[in-house]
Amino acid sequence: QVQVQESGPGLVKPSETLSLTCTVSGGSISSHYWSWIRQPPGKGLEWIGYMYYSGSTNYNPSLGGRVTMSVDTSKNQFSLKLSSVTAADTAVYYCARGTPSYYNYMDVWGKGTTVTVSS
Amino acid sequence: EIVMTQSPATLSVSPGERATLSCRASQGLSLNVAWYQQKPGQSPRLLVWGASTRAAGVPARFSGSGFGTEFTLTISTLQSEDFAVYYCQQYNDRPITFGQGTRLEIK
Numbered sequence: 001q002v003q004v005q006e007s008g009p010g011l012v013k014p015s016e017t018l019s020l021t022c023t024v025s026g027g028s029i030s031s032h033y034w035s036w037i038r039q040p041p042g043k044g045l046e047w048i049g050y051m052y053y054s055g056s057t058n059y060n061p062s063l064g065g066r067v068t069m070s071v072d073t074s075k076n077q078f079s080l081k082l083s084s085v086t087a088a089d090t091a092v093y094y095c096a097r098g099t100p101s102y103y104n105y106m107d108v109w110g111k112g113t114t115v116t117v118s119s
Numbered sequence: 120e121i122v123m124t125q126s127p128a129t130l131s132v133s134p135g136e137r138a139t140l141s142c143r144a145s146q147g148l149s150l151n152v153a154w155y156q157q158k159p160g161q162s163p164r165l166l167v168w169g170a171s172t173r174a175a176g177v178p179a180r181f182s183g184s185g186f187g188t189e190f191t192l193t194i195s196t197l198q199s200e201d202f203a204v205y206y207c208q209q210y211n212d213r214p215i216t217f218g219q220g221t222r223l224e225i226k
Binding site for chain 2 (some may be wrong): 058
């Protein structure tokens with residue numbers, strides 16, 4: 001049974017870069033899309049973007065070009081970098097597996113990691 | 120960007136009754152809509168994909184319907200564990216977008 005788990009710093013200073021890693025266990029990172037989604041405190045879900053295991057990406061334009069995703073197939077991990085963070089980026093960040101199709105929905109979710117942006 | 124509008128924002132229903140949650144899209148989506156359940160302090164759980172296909176392990180009391188711009192999630196006989204927030208999501212176009220959620224609370 002595939003599981004995913006987020007890891008990374010819980011506190012990031014304003015204007016710095018948020019970096020998170022998602023580790024996939026119980027299955028291969030290949031042949032799937034891998035998404036990041038976030039949820040500000042008390043609010044709804046926002047899709048940040050996804051990457052395909054081959055390295056192609058698609059990011060949400062609402063984040064203004066601040067997003068970079070990468071994959072390390074040898075470690076079964078994929079990563080998120082969000083630059084120039086502000087308090088508005090404070091949220092629970094989830095990684096999730098997308099089904100192996102362009103029309104992909106998220107069928108496996110991590111438990112989420114809380115990131116606070118504060119000096 | 121496709122906007123997903125869920126209604127109502129909050130739905131109060133008694134256990135054992137039926138709940139109907141709605142989701143309207145700003146553009147046609149064919150059947151590329153999913154529904155998720157989120158309980159406090161937990162990550163979202165996939166319930167339905169392809170507008171009407173239940174995910175593995177999801178009880179039969181959950182059913183999805185719709186096509187194009189109008190979608191519905193119905194919970195036929197509410198159990199205590201069903202009180203949660205429900206989100207619809209479109210994956211027909213990029214960016215992928217979610218509705219703002221419907222909170223299902225005990226009446």
